[in-house]
Amino acid sequence: MDQLSPAETGRTAQGDTSITRVLGILDLFTPDTPVWTVDMLVEHLSLGRATIYRYIRALCDAGFLVPVAGAGYVLGPRFIEFDRSIRLADPLLHIVPPVMAELREVVNGAQLLCGFYGLRVLTVLQDKTDPNITMSMERGRPFSLFLGCPSRVILAHLSTYQLRNLALNQQKEIAAAGLGENWAEFRDTMRAIRKTGYLVASDIDKDLVGIAAPIFHAPGAVAASLCLVRLKENVTPEDAAFLGGVAVEACQRISAELQAFRPGNADTAAPAFPISRAR
Numbered sequence: 001m002d003q004l005s006p007a008e009t010g011r012t013a014q015g016d017t018s019i020t021r022v023l024g025i026l027d028l029f030t031p032d033t034p035v036w037t038v039d040m041l042v043e044h045l046s047l048g049r050a051t052i053y054r055y056i057r058a059l060c061d062a063g064f065l066v067p068v069a070g071a072g073y074v075l076g077p078r079f080i081e082f083d084r085s086i087r088l089a090d091p092l093l094h095i096v097p098p099v100m101a102e103l104r105e106v107v108n109g110a111q112l113l114c115g116f117y118g119l120r121v122l123t124v125l126q127d128k129t130d131p132n133i134t135m136s137m138e139r140g141r142p143f144s145l146f147l148g149c150p151s152r153v154i155l156a157h158l159s160t161y162q163l164r165n166l167a168l169n170q171q172k173e174i175a176a177a178g179l180g181e182n183w184a185e186f187r188d189t190m191r192a193i194r195k196t197g198y199l200v201a202s203d204i205d206k207d208l209v210g211i212a213a214p215i216f217h218a219p220g221a222v223a224a225s226l227c228l229v230r231l232k233e234n235v236t237p238e239d240a241a242f243l244g245g246v247a248v249e250a251c252q253r254i255s256a257e258l259q260a261f262r263p264g265n266a267d268t269a270a271p272a273f274p275i276s277r278a279r
Helices: 006-014 018-027 038-045 049-061 078-089 091-107 149-156 160-169 171-176 183-196 237-260
Strands: 065-068 072-075 110-117 120-128 142-144 199-201 208-218 221-231
Touching: 018 038, 018 049, 038 049, 049 065, 049 072, 078 091, 091 110, 091 120, 091 221, 091 237, 110 149, 120 149, 149 183, 149 199, 149 208, 149 221, 160 171, 160 183, 208 237, 221 237
Parallel strands: none
Antiparallel strands: 065 072, 110 120, 110 221, 120 142, 199 208, 208 221
16 A cells, blocks of 8 residues: 555644544555554554554554454454444434335335545445345445545535635546536536435446435535435436435435434434335
């Protein structure tokens, strides 16, 4: 691994503190490079061996890393504990499943709930009824904020300040994704997505069509997206428009429930709501 990930780059820009360096170590553990040794970390991070040992010891003590054969380390069981906590405590994961259940017959394909942080978007919940659908955006796999309709519909609803910063710092990636060669073009592309309310795309899995709409945890504050997926061969332009309306309606209901949520409120499940029949 020769370059820092986007998350690492962002943290480096915030300041080279001990906390950011420790978090940066965790970012290095990926499916492509799941095992790191102290020697590898010393060379990659250009930090002293004593410093690396101190960071590794702290991460192991907290359960974030565990040693393996060959003097290596891998991600530890603490993340599994966090995953359980997220599944039990995240309001979205209480609100969205009943909505997905209501939509199954309508969508007749698959559904993805996608969240984001920094420049990464990833699926946190998946529901599939069509066994012929295979999606790249599997749970936990990160994708660029600039690729795929679940990502771009989130991107379009970021604040103007955030979009300007992205246009300033990520213009090459924005242009490569076909979102605009400059700030004016990028702004207009984002504005068009917001005006429509949903986005239809097939840029990640060419044999699929995704129709995504945004979810808001507060008015104007995007939190996630819901993407309805079908095989491309089963989607006409009319179907896409119909499913776009379904996605927008569902996300409005989810957003209302999410914004009504208060810590300590045990009843976070979304009520059933009528869905138009599938086309």
